[in-house]
Amino acid sequence: MSSAFLGMPPFPQAARRALADTQQRRNLAGATRTIRHKRAEVVGELPDWEELREAGRALKERTLRHLDHYLVQLEERVTAAGGQVHWARDAAEANRIVTRLVQETGEREVVKVKSMTTQETGLNRALETAGITAYETDLAELIVQLGDDLPSHILVPAIHRNRAEIRELFRRTMPDAEGVGDDPAELAEAARRYLRQKFLRAKVGISGANFLVAETGTAVVVESEGNGRMCLTLPETLISVVGIEKVVPTWQDLEVYLQLLPRSSTGERMNPYTSTWTGTQDGDGPRGFHLVLLDGGRTDTLADRIGRQTLNCIRCSACLNVCPVYERTGGHAYGSVYPGPIGAVLNPQLRGTGTETDRSLPFASTLCGACYEVCPVKIDIPEVLVHLRARVVEETGGRRHTPTPEAVAMRAARWVFSSPARLSAAQRLAALGSRVVARRGRIARLPGPLAGWTDARDAPAPAGEPFRQWWERTHR
Amino acid sequence: MRTALFITCFNDTMHPATGRAVVTLLERLGCTVDFPAGQTCCGQMHFNTGYQRDCIPLVRRFGEVFAGYDAVVAPSGSCAAMIRHHHARVAEVAGDRGLLEAVRTAPPVYELSEFLVDVLEVTDVGAYFPHRVTYHPTCHSLRMLGVADRPLALLRAVRGIDLVELPDATQCCGFGGTFALKNSDTSVAMGADKVRGVLDSGAEVLCAGDNSCLTHIGGLLSRLRTGVRTMHLAEILAATERTTATEPTTATERTTATGAPSHAVATGGGPR
Incomplete structure (x- = not known):
């Protein structure tokens, strides 16, 4: 995955730093609230929303069950339509393929449609290493690129920036933008002027795809700004890097997803631009089309009975916008181009649990369930989070010679809870101990690992008479 | 039964x-x-x-x-x-x-x-609680169990209650079990916003169906000396005209107060 995020600290530490960024917290609170309300409004308009969600889930799950069949069908159809299909086991292989394809055109510049998959593989850096400049053409993605920043949201990667910051960035980095103001229309106009030259000059376009239709070998990009349409039609060569889970069997399946996606994502009834292309056509659009299909941990994810539902994801980002954790920490704390609840379940599966950061992600949630409630393809994110927590705990236990303090505490708790007599004894002990630290039923400072509680919160003192004792006294 | x-x-x-x-x-x-x-x-x-x-x-x-x-x-x-x-x-x-x-x-x-x-098919449980109360629908009650407006229906039927709306009620308070310790900074940031909602509501009592969430929000309310106390739904529903005189009067005495309910049971005649 994107090397830019390498070396990020685990979530709790990264979040602590992010929480101190008052500007970002205000930007995020405002932006997520607006988009939450927009979504709720347009979703509320559809009486069959729950049926659509169920259809979206069922179609994905059925397709994933027969993925081998549909991928081969897709390859046949793309090839028959004049395109070329390349298979990439991982990010590095995908980047090598794309770099080679660009090099074969002899070009040194490419224009890009916003694409999560190429963010995932860190394609821009790989191209840069090969002396090829990639220009992001989505407005928010451009803001991130010009600022040498990192994306913090799936749909709106620059959500952590406000317009004053963007104005400064444009003035600093764009030619002829010295006098630009902070009015959104003015900022968009500056970006449009800047990008127009890139579109007209570019010979190679790089995209992802929201869907791949197996029956015809058609790729689909759903977008709002029209930059995608430019990148998909103007260049001579088009390279699309797409995860293998993006395939749907038929055009009719799009009926479901093209309703679910815009309403969940931007809170629009329909997105302004939906581009579809099938191989190549003489005299219309790119003369060469390459489809790079990326595995990147997806097959392993598919093998996991509980985790596989994560592959239903259509990258709408509704879960980010409703997540109370994301709203406060922002996306960078997740250490990946996939932040928020979906990132917390996707990254440890696609990348594995080899780093402290990836091991911390399944715990970066209160399990409040707001993400599951809005997910258009019904991914039970809390269920997957808890499943991954168990994986992390078991792997940690297997790796260490001595158990972690947490594991010891959990084992002790199990021992106590395995006998009512032990529980009673523990209750007496807790009440006794709390007499030392409690003042008028309130504990202002707890020792050891519990100190994190009392940094900002008082703790109640355990009761002098636990319920079971009271029951014994009054009801026996 | x-x-x-x-x-x-x-x-x-x-x-x-x-x-x-x-x-x-x-x-x-x-x-x-x-x-x-x-x-x-x-x-x-x-x-x-x-x-x-x-x-x-x-x-x-x-x-x-x-x-x-x-x-x-x-x-x-x-x-x-x-x-x-x-x-x-x-x-x-x-x-x-x-x-x-x-x-x-x-x-x-x-x-x-x-x-x-x-x-039991009751919403009016015969309770009396003459205080300004706001209700926080805890996430697992709301989203995992789907208790919907049952707790609110019960509270609305309480005599004397002044039930006020909690802004952004359905947002998680940030407790999250061990999340409150593992990610204490984020937990507290979420709790701080919940506290703001509670204070904006003007309530003197924050009510919920989960004491774990109430311990978290209540811990913040108590640390800030806000003068708002937390009560489990059961405690409000158990209150009657006879118990109001002995109920806890400060935000912190709740766990040690034993007066009202046990007295009611002692005279109410449970199984012995």
């Missing part, structure tokens, strides 16, 4: 007043509850923190202790949700068919508001 009370380990140890209130309330409504002494913990903390194997004996114990009852009532949305939604998963992890069968045939577990509205 044989009804058992599952008090939950947290209420048992930290908030026995809630348990006493449940008993008072149910007995006032003519419902006899039993408290099987073998009960301990539903395993939620272990399960949600990733220690699924450590849950296995707890789930087994739960099944043994409550087998034979017609219904189990628990004054905690998240514990009820754990039992209803995850005990089967624990049995699956254990690879134990017998345990899975025990989970499948276990009596239905109701969160308190569900038990009152759906099983």
Whole structure:
């Protein structure tokens, strides 16, 4: 995955730093609230929303069950339509393929449609290493690129920036933008002027795809700004890097997803631009089309009975916008181009649990369930989070010679809870101990690992008479 | 109908007043509850923190202790949700068919508001509570159990209550079990916003169906000396004209106050 995020600290530490960024917290609170309300409004308009969600889930799950069949069908159809299909086991292989394809055109510049998959593989850096400049053409993605920043949201990667910051960035980095103001229309106009030259000059376009239709070998990009349409039609060569889970069997399946996606994502009834292309056509659009299909941990994810539902994801980002954790920490704390609840379940599966950061992600949630409630393809994110927590705990236990303090505490708790007599004894002990630290039923400072509680919160003192004792006294 | 009370380990140890209130309330409504002494913990903390194997004996114990009852009532949305939604998963992890069968045939577990509205079919429980109250719908009650507006219907029927709306009520308070310790900074940031909502509501009492969430929000309210106290739904519903004189008057005395509900039970005549 994107090397830019390498070396990020685990979530709790990264979040602590992010929480101190008052500007970002205000930007995020405002932006997520607006988009939450927009979504709720347009979703509320559809009486069959729950049926659509169920259809979206069922179609994905059925397709994933027969993925081998549909991928081969897709390859046949793309090839028959004049395109070329390349298979990439991982990010590095995908980047090598794309770099080679660009090099074969002899070009040194490419224009890009916003694409999560190429963010995932860190394609821009790989191209840069090969002396090829990639220009992001989505407005928010451009803001991130010009600022040498990192994306913090799936749909709106620059959500952590406000317009004053963007104005400064444009003035600093764009030619002829010295006098630009902070009015959104003015900022968009500056970006449009800047990008127009890139579109007209570019010979190679790089995209992802929201869907791949197996029956015809058609790729689909759903977008709002029209930059995608430019990148998909103007260049001579088009390279699309797409995860293998993006395939749907038929055009009719799009009926479901093209309703679910815009309403969940931007809170629009329909997105302004939906581009579809099938191989190549003489005299219309790119003369060469390459489809790079990326595995990147997806097959392993598919093998996991509980985790596989994560592959239903259509990258709408509704879960980010409703997540109370994301709203406060922002996306960078997740250490990946996939932040928020979906990132917390996707990254440890696609990348594995080899780093402290990836091991911390399944715990970066209160399990409040707001993400599951809005997910258009019904991914039970809390269920997957808890499943991954168990994986992390078991792997940690297997790796260490001595158990972690947490594991010891959990084992002790199990021992106590395995006998009512032990529980009673523990209750007496807790009440006794709390007499030392409690003042008028309130504990202002707890020792050891519990100190994190009392940094900002008082703790109640355990009761002098636990319920079971009271029951014994009054009801026996 | 044989009804058992599952008090939950947290209420048992930290908030026995809630348990006493449940008993008072149910007995006032003519419902006899039993408290099987073998009960301990539903395993939620272990399960949600990733220690699924450590849950296995707890789930087994739960099944043994409550087998034979017609219904189990628990004054905690998240514990009820754990039992209803995850005990089967624990049995699956254990690879134990017998345990899975025990989970499948276990009596239905109701969160308190569900038990009152759906099983006893009451919304007016005869309570009197002349205070300004706001209600926080805890996430597991709201989203995992789907208690919907049952708690609000119960509160609206309380005489004398001034029930005010909590801004952004459905947003998580930031407790999240061990999340509150593992990600304490984020937990507190979320709690701070919840506190702002509580203060903006103008309420003097914050009510919820989960003492765990209330301990988190209440801990912040108490640290800031806001003068707002937290009360479990059961405690408000148990209150009557006779108990208001002895109820706790400060935000911090709640866990140590024993007055009203136990007195009511002593004269109310539970099973001896």
